[in-house]
Amino acid sequence: MTIELPSQMHWSRWGDPEKSHPVSETMRGLIEAFLGPLEERPAVALAEVRLPEVGLTEDLLAALRGLVGDEHVHTNDEWRVARTRGKSTPDLLKIRSGDASDAPDAVVRPLDHGEVAAVVSWCVDNEVALVPFGGGTSVVGGLAARRDGYAGVIALDLRRLTRLLAVDPVSGTATLEAGLLGPEAEALLAQHGLTIGHFPQSFRYASIGGFAATRSSGQSSAGYGRFDSLVMALKVATPLGDLVLGSSPANAAGPDLRELVMGSEGAFGVITEVTLKVRPVPEVKVYEGWRFDSFAAGADAMRRLAQGRVMPTVLRLSDEAETSVNLARPDAVGSESAGGCLMITGYEGTPDQVSRARAASTELLTEVGGTSLGEDTGQAWAEGRYDGPYLRDALLDVGVLVETFETVTFWSNLANLYESVKAAIEQDLTSQGTPPLVLCHISHVYETGASLYFTVAAKELPDGLAQWLPAKAAASDAMIAAGASITHHHAVGQDHKPWLASEIGPVGVEMLRAVKERIDPRGVLNPGILIP
């Protein structure tokens, strides 16, 4: 079968350059009305990117070639630049300015678990730092390893691990190799009539291993569940040997070590195989827009759905600001909105499942003051659901600093969290002379709480990175002060590490350190990531 996707994103932009478009004149006008006159800030050309000399000796490179084959060790600039960091706005700002100082010395592409395990062992023996690299979509600095004290750094590119290893239609599980990107995995499973149902915004470019390593959560999580809730078994190559977990859906055989591997971002080992809960490909998919008078009213409706045993497959709610700029519809950002707050609901399954869930949801949403905006609004969201990051690139091109971040808390704390994070980021950027546009939506809903996903846009100052970092810190401080989590579905990386320590406390930090030091005493696995 044909997978119609590039296996690697553009080095300085999101996704497929073909899908990239400059901001329209209309949008530019709207933004300028808010932020003032814009000016072009193009990225440097690839030839101008500065990256360090390859630090690995020829002997070490030869040894690596021996492990994975000559043609699977790359040291040229294009390969190295394309495996430099992830796709956060700070990552983009750095690479757009020509800074590839975090480039790996080599890109190493093993074939399977055995080759991954061999490379891990070799890195331990040779004190070479190893960064597991799947789709390269990290937005938390998860791919920029510490370099000091190592003989070099390799990007362990997992994109050759692309097999569907097993399907168990009776249990409803499938075992996939870690390097499969979202669409590849879905295409392989579709041949068996199955789906994972994991569709985060990064879906087209992120990998199965990365979803597990970062505790990703998709836009259909209300129906299919977070990625970590889908993981039944894991195979991990560690410096101590293979770790194979997952005897059963759930058990009482001590702590659930799967939950220690998930979210570990390569710090404890390289996830090579993942067994997932899979479901039948839905026969019907229906998406619908709803209007609520206020963010509070819409949030309350979501809570009632989640607590009332009535859950759509997709459930999202934009605040007034996000609704007013139509951000939920990348095809129509800036066009007129219905006012109030836009909710997107989606139903997937058999015709019977869809009609039951939709009837129950419709009854409840109507009862609490919602007005249906019809399926067109829902369909437009569904069609543009993966396109947000392209808009960010286009805005960066005209000097608009755009970034997203997210958090999660319990329902009773949600309004407080929303207000305090919004105030913190507005205050910081305003104090820098760049008052921002702050948009927010509820992206994932649970019985006991929900996540908030913020989008911030401000005029970029000459040093955009120096402008953004304190603003991000102010937002992060506000999350921790509110008792919320530093991240709902983006992981920790380098960027959230200082706040992780506050969230889990000193004893929690010692638990992570203890595991790290025992499993990876030489500290070669993604050094500097995750562990405070």
Added chain:
Amino acid sequence: MTIELPSQMHWSRWGDPEKSHPVSETMRGLIEAFLGPLEERPAVALAEVRLPEVGLTEDLLAALRGLVGDEHVHTNDEWRVARTRGKSTPDLLKIRSGDASDAPDAVVRPLDHGEVAAVVSWCVDNEVALVPFGGGTSVVGGLAARRDGYAGVIALDLRRLTRLLAVDPVSGTATLEAGLLGPEAEALLAQHGLTIGHFPQSFRYASIGGFAATRSSGQSSAGYGRFDSLVMALKVATPLGDLVLGSSPANAAGPDLRELVMGSEGAFGVITEVTLKVRPVPEVKVYEGWRFDSFAAGADAMRRLAQGRVMPTVLRLSDEAETSVNLARPDAVGSESAGGCLMITGYEGTPDQVSRARAASTELLTEVGGTSLGEDTGQAWAEGRYDGPYLRDALLDVGVLVETFETVTFWSNLANLYESVKAAIEQDLTSQGTPPLVLCHISHVYETGASLYFTVAAKELPDGLAQWLPAKAAASDAMIAAGASITHHHAVGQDHKPWLASEIGPVGVEMLRAVKERIDPRGVLNPGILIP
């Protein structure tokens, strides 16, 4: 309000002696027809129980009294015997024979988290082993700590930590102290119209902290979820200080450390407070019996329910043998059964929720060959649901060795697991000259798999313990050989420790050891439990 329960079980039997009845003549006849003539094997009297001298010095005891108050440190025989081990059949065999060699030197009863933390620190400083003791219902040897090399052993009795600390009706959460027994917690929450919905067979005597520490799962887990899935936040007293986890329902802030505390059985710290997902007290509870022609047909029906987004609140299925002796109805064991395999379904919620779920289940169960046996059968199960352990005591009194154990796997492996565990235990006990009766039911159902709960009865040999241990080992070996878990909801303790190492492998074991050694370097927390 009045809690009509003793706070502590009988020292050598389950639960309340008032509820204990000898086996009826009818039942005795039936059992003798199968196992041959029985003879009385009464437990020794309390006065005959042999327990070690109190090993803690007067100075150490005085220091403990200083921490929790004079009246909350007990060293008399009755207190010590009642905190000796748990309630597995091996535990009962030992205590019935007068062996209380595992008795703690003292029973220490702190008031709250602060006092627990003080006792934990004191134990570290004085190298005194500490066994957290909630309801004392462990059936895996979780309460018999290693004694060698310590200045003594205390049972840290948590039964004074019985407050409902917070209720958040908006989020649907409640924070409870760890020492509350199931009925006490439910009674406190009922005043707010809320329920946990966690009803394991040990419900009347087991504690909130114990449920979390052992990853308990209740008989209504199909509807309410396993206990670990209900835990939103935890407070733990550790030798390194307090560990407070749970910023949110779910997040991506690294590994989920709650999942490392749950199942840790006191080895990493003492759980003192637990924040749980709670639901409205159901307005309606309906239980129903169903008949399937075979265990395989019933299991397939359960799988279809679980995978079809239609789940009753209670879902259980007895195999042919268990159905034939009516074990699902302790009031009617031995009376005539409907033949085939008995399934119990239960629906709890609002009238609307119950009627929707019941209609969908009934449609599916009928479609796949089930026949309703009506509500009387379901109600009889519900009324006797906590009484199984009393029958075990009565059978032990007449020389019938009875024990239960359980396991879990994925659906496609369930028949294999069932056959191989059953064969293993039958073969072992038959080879000892005591062919057993082996009964089984599916006790908990997931989308991707299910648990098997076995009950075994055999004529007790003169040394019942020596008879049972190899049989249990054979069953455990069979679970691991089948790729299943050593336990679905009873935890590891001492009894499952050798097999845990096989289940999680050497790297998994090192993860647990690393955390244990970092958090509890002196090894005072429940020594010998869990960690291979």
